[in-house]
Amino acid sequence: MPHVHWRDLVGQERVKDTLARAMAGDALGHAYLFCGDAGVGKFQAALELSLALLCNDSAAVPCYRCESCRQVLHHAHPDFQMVLPVCLQKEHKASDGKLSERGWGYLDEVCRGKVADPYRLNGPAGIATIPVEWIREVNHSILRGSVKQRRNAAIICGIDLMKKESANAMLRTLEEPPENTVIILITERPYAVLPTIVSRCQIMRFGYVDSGLMTEALGARYGMPSDDARVQNAVRCAEGSLGKARQLLEQPLDELLAEAETLLELCAATDWNETAVRLDALLSQRLDFGREYGRVERILTYVIYRIRDSFLRKAGVSGKYIREAFASHAAAGASCGPDTASRILAVCQDAIDAVRARGNVQLVLTTFLLSMMEIFHGKEQPAR
Structure with a gap:
């Protein structure tokens, strides 16, 4: 198997090493539960692992250049699925209460934004939910199998926010996933995830990001010196979360x-x-x-x-x-x-x-x- 190249995941060396060794040995699990605070890199890791799984390069993955990588980065790959908590407005639903065409377009827009900037924390205003139609659509895509005859990768954020109907639909998929499928569930509250879902996943715990690594990442992104007072205060107040540190600098x-x-x-x-x-x-x-x-x-x-x-x-x-x-x-x-x-x-x-x-x-x-x-x-x- 190709060597995994972690390009943008900051810190989390234990997670990187565990997943890279599993992929190199063709021993990846079919389902993972990524746990940790907001902004520490859970989605970034899930995205880079998905890119690596679907990349066409034979040496180091992901390459970010092949057609498959470009499709994932534009949320347009048939074997890559995503689900995020969203706050739907009235115009996003049809008269029967199901997602409208505009609603599906909104979900695609949200996913594209998250893929483009994985560490950004600007979540939905209001009470976020995961539409059951979205879970059913993802389940259908997973159970269908790979279109390109390689692998299927799915990222489901906010698994703890799922309502019972959505959780049961996902549970059936976790019990009998197709071959060469990797499903990554993400949560900040592992204690709120259904035990039946947790028991079917390998758990990966994400720790706080080292302050030195955060300072370096912020300096590179915003072109600010590491000793800038704004950078130092953002890092100190972020409690080990790169996403929070960025948020503090931008507001x-x-x-x-x-x-x-x-x-x-x-x-x-x-x-x-x-x-x-x-x-x-x-x-x-x-x-x-x-x-x-x-x-x-x-x-x-x-x-x-x-x-x-x-x-x-x-x-x-x-x-x-x-x-x-x-x-x-x-x-x-x-x-x-x-x-x-x-x-x-x-x-x-x-x-x-x-x-x-x-x-x-x-x-x-x-x-x-x-x-x-x-x-x-x-x-x-x-x-x-």
Whole structure:
């Protein structure tokens, strides 16, 4: 078998070595479950493995030049299938509730965008789902077998978001896949995947990306020196996720910090009625009435950073552990002890987890503010 050339997957050496050896020994499994945080390279690895499986080169794969590679990169290969979580609009469905022609076109557009930029994290606004018709179409393509008489490769992202009907349809395919088929399932929440699906897959765990590798990758992509303060802060705040680091560099930091500052001010307020009014204003004016899930998550993350870094600053911790963007802020963390700071950070993390699970943002932030105000002021706040 040809040697696998990992071109764009950053870090993840254990994953690279395991998959490359399996392919070289013609010992690839028929189904894999790629687990790990957002932006650490799960989809990039799945894409490069699919390219390698379908590449026509006989020496090193993928070559990115042959007809097969070009077709995969344009989401036009008959033996390459993809599924992503999407938020469908009214115009994407026909009168019978099934996907319309426009809906299928939208799915193709989403897939092309993901293939073109695998590390980009700009996911759908709102509650994403996987249409059952899409899963059935992919199942049909897999069970049909390879059109080009080589291999079939399928990538299914967000397997944990599948509804029961879609999951059952996929389960049947996993139980009896055709020969020379590799199905790659991707999730950030392996605990939420049906055990019957997990049991039929080989699990590959993706760790955090090394900060040095992220700095190098960001510098190469954006043409910025490795010691640039923006690059350093993005890497420190990204928690081992190259996708998050890119997101932080591409979005206006000052604007998000200002919104995090607003949330902290609301946490420290004493008048709940006034706080509720200001929260409504924040939701309507800056957060698209709670539909900007990604933005809300980043704002809450910045709240954590502000509290953490101000607490560390007060404790006299070395400056190398403090993010420059937050170091000058005298937040709540600067005036509380370790136990209180720990409680505050736990409340923040609970809110982030709820947003990631696509909970109602207004309810999540209301609960967050009530809990924070109780910690700050030592008394229970009135229910809204």
